[in-house]
Amino acid sequence: MRKIKLTRANKSILLKALAPYYYQHRALGHNTEKTGRLILKINALPADKKATFSTEEIYLMRTTVNQLRNERLAKGQYTDAADDMLLKLF
DSSP: OEEEEEOHHHHHHHHHHHHHHHHHHHHTTOOOHHHHHHHHHHHHSOTTEEEEEOHHHHHHHHHHHHHHHHHHHHHTOOOHHHHHHHHHHO
16 A cells, blocks of 8 residues: 555546556456546545555556556657656556
């Protein structure tokens, strides 16, 4: 368990990263309960407040944000928000 302070930008980038992962797994028929709960948890958090996340949740967030970062790099887009969020997750 670890506490992480999420700004409005951090929340936004996390939700943008987790959504495609959720929909991809849902389309494949995989269990999306944990991902769905994490999305709802992040969405319900007030901005600039610390929240406690489990090791499994942090791993999922780190993986999905890194995938989003790689996609943006491939397209030549900015990755500042994803980079900031990855630093918080390590």
